[in-house]
Amino acid sequence: MGLFDFLKPARQRYKYARMLNGRMPIFSQFGTNIYASDVVQQAVYCIVKEAKKLTPCHIRGLGSDVMPVSGPLQRVLEAPNAVMTTAVMLERIAYAYYTQYNAWIIPVRDNNGTVPALWPVKPSRVTFIEDAGGRLAVTMEFADGTETTVLYNDLIHVKHHYFANDYLGGDAHGLPDNEAILQTIELNDALMQGITRGVKSSYAVNGIVKYNTMLDDGTMKKNIEALTGRLQNNESGLLGLDIKGDYMPITRDVKLVDKDTLEFIDSKILRHHGVSLPILTGDYTPEQHAAFYQKTIEPFVVSLAQAFTKGVFSREEIGHKNAI
Numbered sequence: 394m395g396l397f398d399f400l401k402p403a404r405q406r407y408k409y410a411r412m413l414n415g416r417m418p419i420f421s422q423f424g425t426n427i428y429a430s431d432v433v434q435q436a437v438y439c440i441v442k443e444a445k446k447l448t449p450c451h452i453r454g455l456g457s458d459v460m461p462v463s464g465p466l467q468r469v470l471e472a473p474n475a476v477m478t479t480a481v482m483l484e485r486i487a488y489a490y491y492t493q494y495n496a497w498i499i500p501v502r503d504n505n506g507t508v509p510a511l512w513p514v515k516p517s518r519v520t521f522i523e524d525a526g527g528r529l530a531v532t533m534e535f536a537d538g539t540e541t542t543v544l545y546n547d548l549i550h551v552k553h554h555y556f557a558n559d560y561l562g563g564d565a566h567g568l569p570d571n572e573a574i575l576q577t578i579e580l581n582d583a584l585m586q587g588i589t590r591g592v593k594s595s596y597a598v599n600g601i602v603k604y605n606t607m608l609d610d611g612t613m614k615k616n617i618e619a620l621t622g623r624l625q626n627n628e629s630g631l632l633g634l635d636i637k638g639d640y641m642p643i644t645r646d647v648k649l650v651d652k653d654t655l656e657f658i659d660s661k662i663l664r665h666h667g668v669s670l671p672i673l674t675g676d677y678t679p680e681q682h683a684a685f686y687q688k689t690i691e692p693f694v695v696s697l698a699q700a701f702t703k704g705v706f707s708r709e710e711i712g713h714k715n716a717i
Contacts, residue, residue: 435673436666437491443690444487445480449701454714462715465507466705470717473511474501485513490553490693491666494563497533498549500705508705511549519567521545521560549704551696 449470451462461467473482482498489496493515501510516533522542523529529545552562561567663673667689671677677685701717 432663433666436663436668437488439668439672440491440666440689440693441484441487443686444483444693447483447694447697449479449483449698449717452716454716459714459716465509469508469511475510477513482511482513486551486697487693489513489515490551490696494553495561495567496551498551498701498704499543500547500549502547519561547704549700551700553696 451464451467451470452459453462471479473479477485486496486498497514497516497519499512499514500508501512502508514533514535517536518534520532520534521529522532530542531545531548532540532542534540555562557563557565558567663670667685669677669681669685671681672685698717702711702715705717706715
């Protein structure tokens, strides 16, 4: 039995689910890749590292108190599947949440309705459909060409920035809404490339040699080749010339972007992801870390807990105050 044999094709007849805006409910999970930016990668991974520290727990409410519940579900939360630890599963979910704005987890169920495994998946395309009874389902297509259809209520779906699309987080097409930050990232990249070119060009030409006689093309070529060889072999950076040539040094005046401008651009990208510079560098105070947790991590934790609760438990079980 393969690891992903639970991804089985649907045999029931479905039709496309209806969207309020009249669009077809078919969504590709690929968008503009802002995550090639090192600043964005570092910001996202700061959040992901915090998410890995979470400890999911099956709890049940008793009046105003809650108590942990030991049992099969808790064991799955501590060992989600055959190839992932809890930290690895949370890392994968958090990365999908912040880069794709949608994280998908399939709770595998046995014949008794027990959940023996949790599998985070990365579909390349999702289609929302309905069965004859009006139940919402999702057909997932994957990069290797396989697909599966799962009832939406049997899925764990964690959405980020959920307001523009009826079913998905992100923009109206269910993609990450990166327009607001893309221009800043492009500016940051252009500045860094400009600095690199400026530094390289400052070492490209040191001076000009002016020959004081008329040279034909053949002689000029020989002189240039000889000059090139002398430049390459001279370790001191000084070049001897005969009386026929004058050397005119080029004064370097390389203008680099000032430190404050670069810091402003970097901090603007970081603020977009809810990460401060002290959090990025690891040189933060307890107050700064608490602010980062409350502003950035806690909303994700709430979304994650509610999505897991909805996807794992039935309405009756939730009614009996079961939660993750």
